[in-house]
Amino acid sequence: MQKNAFIAIVGRPNVGKSSLLNAFLGQKVAIVSEKPQTTRTRITGVLTKNELQMVFIDTPGLHKPRTVLGERMNRAVGDGMADVDGCLLVVEAGSPVSKADENLIGRMKARKIPAVLAINKIDLVAKEKLLSQILELSGRFNFAAIVPVSAKEGDGVDELLQELEAFAAEGPHFFDGDTLTDQPERVLAAEYIREQLLRRLNQEVPHGIAVAVEAFRERNDGLLDMEAIIYCEKESHKGIVIGKRGEMLKKVGSGARAEMEAFFGCRVNLQLWVKVKEDWRNRQGLIHHFGLD
Ligand SMILES: Nc1nc2c(ncn2[C@@H]2O[C@H](COP(=O)(O)OP(=O)(O)OP(=O)(O)O)[C@@H](O)[C@H]2O)c(=O)[nH]1
Ligand SMILES: [Mg+2]
Structure with missing residues (x-):
């Protein structure tokens, strides 16, 4: 029986959303840089494993727009969250909860979208620092799971993928088994x-x-x-x-x-x-x- 899951990857700029997408797929379908606002449009990445097809929608980092392009990028975040089975909210280890995180959590609540939280870049932060961050964020939303990861070193990526697989439901595959991305x-x-x-x-x-x-x-x-x-x-x-x-x-x-x-x-x-x-x-x-x- 075929299963699929549509998952939007959201968060403020530069937290490692695109890096995580690439880590899931094992290929670079989304560009990555140390500058915020690298991703400008929704980017679909597809991972097919036998009966299960995971469709990831990488989105631009939610930010305060200063240009018309910035507004369009923010709009792409809302569009990316429409009709998904779940969200992956990505935050940076050791960072306080941002306005963008609050905004995204608000949308997840309003639209009743279940979500997994990834605390990325754990390679940069001492473990003790993560505890208070996990407590703070888990108080704001009932995440299906909270997974500390390092997209850079690959730590926790398989565990995160496993948690996201729980969003899958019975249904046909939307892409061929060998499709990697929707980008020409x-x-x-x-x-x-x-x-x-x-x-x-x-x-x-x-x-x-x-x-x-x-x-x-x-x-x-x-x-x-x-x-x-x-x-x-x-x-x-x-x-x-x-x-x-x-x-x-x-x-x-x-x-x-x-x-x-x-x-x-x-x-x-x-x-x-x-x-x-x-x-x-x-x-x-x-x-x-x-x-x-
Ligand atoms: N040390 C470390 N750096 C990371 C990790 N994941 C991503 N980065 C770096 O963080 C920067 C931003 O990564 P991106 O994947 O482009 O972040 P993004 O959230 O997609 O950013 P926008 O597209 O601008 O919203 C890059 O320089 C990455 O190499 C990680 O686990 N550890
Ligand atoms: Mg990006």
């Missing part, structure tokens, strides 16, 4: 490029970047030809993205290429361009054009 290959490729920029650039520059893969062609010899445009918000950002003598762009390209070659399992020939779209994060038409709403 071009989108994933664009995300790998954005990940490099998030990791290598600072302050507002990486947050004001959107990437569009314009060409994606497989040659007969298996080589993948790809062309992508990096859009930034200001002329002054363009120079930073390109770097001195093009060095930044070169590093971004080779970093992204390595990720793509690992994921797609073939050699990639990547060409990058940089363009400016003034203030695109506040322009609905452009947000839509970049597939971010």
